[in-house]
Amino acid sequence: FFDMQHSNNAARVRLWLRKKGLPDGAVDTTVIKYADLQSDEYEKVNPLRKVPALIDAFGKPLFESDVILNYLEDRFAGQGAAPHFTPGSAEDRAFVRLLIRIHDTYIASPNSTQPGFSHTQGAMYLAPYETPFCPPRRAMPDRATRAAKLAEIWKQLLWLEAQCRGPYLAGAAVSLADFTWFPTAVFMRFMLPLVFEWPAVFDEDQHFPRLAEWYRHCLDSDEAFRTTAAEILEHFEACERAGQFESILAETHDPGFKWKYP
Structure with a gap:
């Protein structure tokens, strides 16, 4: 791996x-x-x-x-501490696949390997020009594109909020959907308030109460989730101290685009 x-x-x-x-x-x-x-x-x-x-x-x-x-x-079906993370019914399996497909299509994939294409999540951390943190082929120079991707993040979080069954995304048992969305939620929880002044995503109950409860449940009940979150945060906190987000923060002073949601 x-x-x-x-x-x-x-x-x-x-x-x-x-x-x-x-x-x-x-x-x-x-x-x-x-x-x-x-x-x-x-x-x-x-x-x-x-x-x-x-x-x-x-x-x-x-x-x-x-x-x-x-x-x-x-x-490894039937092996290890848990036999599987796949629901038993066809309907629940389809629901888990839907949660994953939305994440992978609308948040986490650029759907192209060519220079200048970026996944939606890249709006949070890809600089508008070449920096020590961003090679030129990955830069996001167009402010309209960044703003549109932020709108997409908000839209998909609203959708996920409505779908979340609790305590995990697909119900009582942890599934591949939780493994998929949780690391991305760590990104969002750290970057969206820091860079774009969004509400404390996954820390407050006004806008995404189900997702906030889900995120807390994952962290409070499971060392695997806590360890994974800490690894991701360690990297991006170091990047923040080194100035990774400064060029993006400068763009947010442009009043011609919507950066903050709701």
Whole structure:
């Protein structure tokens, strides 16, 4: 398993591994840096040059986090501390898949490997020009694009709020949907108030009470969620101290766009 500390898509696999509780060595993990993605060696593993990636039991590479999670669910079904994280009924399984699909399509994927394309979540942290934290091919120079992506985040959070069944997203049991959304929620909880002066997302009950309760439940009841959140925050808190968000903060002074929600 090829992992990266601050990647939300890789973190969902880390969460699965921690909750699954497989014996040591069942899934080997290699933590890589952003520069490693550009190597010829890594391109053989994932031609998209992204994380996560995984080498399956037959030595074949897999990539795309949802594909990896479903492979691990099948490969290790009935093993470990929890037999599975997939609901029993067809309807509940479809609901979990829907929650994941919305996240992966409308929040976490640019749906293109070409320069200048960014996932919606990139509006929170990709600079408008090249910086030590943002290579030029990933920069988001268009303020209208950033503002539109922020509107999309708000829209999808409203949708997720309405869908959340509690105490986990899909009901009583933790599922792949929680592993998928939780690391991204850590991003949002940290960056949206800091950079765009949003309400304390997932910390207050006025706008997203169900999601706030879900987030608290994940943190309060489970060391795996707490550890994963701490890893992500450690990275972005260091980036904040180093000035990663300053160029984006400067853009938010432009009154021609809506940056703050609601």
